[in-house]
Amino acid sequence: MKNGDATPKWVTFPDVEAGKYVPLGALLARVRALRGLSQVVVADRAGMKAQTVSAIERGIYGIERVPMILRLADALDIPRVQLFEWSARHVETASSRYAKYASARPERARPRS
Numbered sequence: 001m002k003n004g005d006a007t008p009k010w011v012t013f014p015d016v017e018a019g020k021y022v023p024l025g026a027l028l029a030r031v032r033a034l035r036g037l038s039q040v041v042v043a044d045r046a047g048m049k050a051q052t053v054s055a056i057e058r059g060i061y062g063i064e065r066v067p068m069i070l071r072l073a074d075a076l077d078i079p080r081v082q083l084f085e086w087s088a089r090h091v092e093t094a095s096s097r098y099a100k101y102a103s104a105r106p107e108r109a110r111p112r113s
Contacts, residue, residue, distance in 0.1 A: 024062070024087060028057055032076060037076070039057070042075045045071075048068075069087055
């Protein structure tokens with residue numbers, strides 16, 4: 001979002017609105033497709049490599065750093081707060097899934113000595 005530009009419109013997907021968890025990378029890929037953008041264009045707008053955008057969409061890389069969230073939101077023309085909310089939900093879900101895994105497999109959750 002550049003100075004003087006209108007705030008981007010919130011992006012909605014029926015399954016997400018219904019409460020279904022969709023991985024963050026998949027949401028970004030959906031928005032990119034909705035906007036008709038390539039990974040190269042998004043990467044260029046966000047100041048990163050296309051391989052990084054691809055890895056984020058595939059769930060290999062996360063986007064926990066605030067500057068990256070801001071740049072991607074601007075590149076995809078979505079409200080920054082929406083991407084923050086999606087990122088927070090992603091982290092909460094991942095933490096919850098890890099906790100369930102760790103409680104089921106305590107020998108794997110403990111640090112090795």
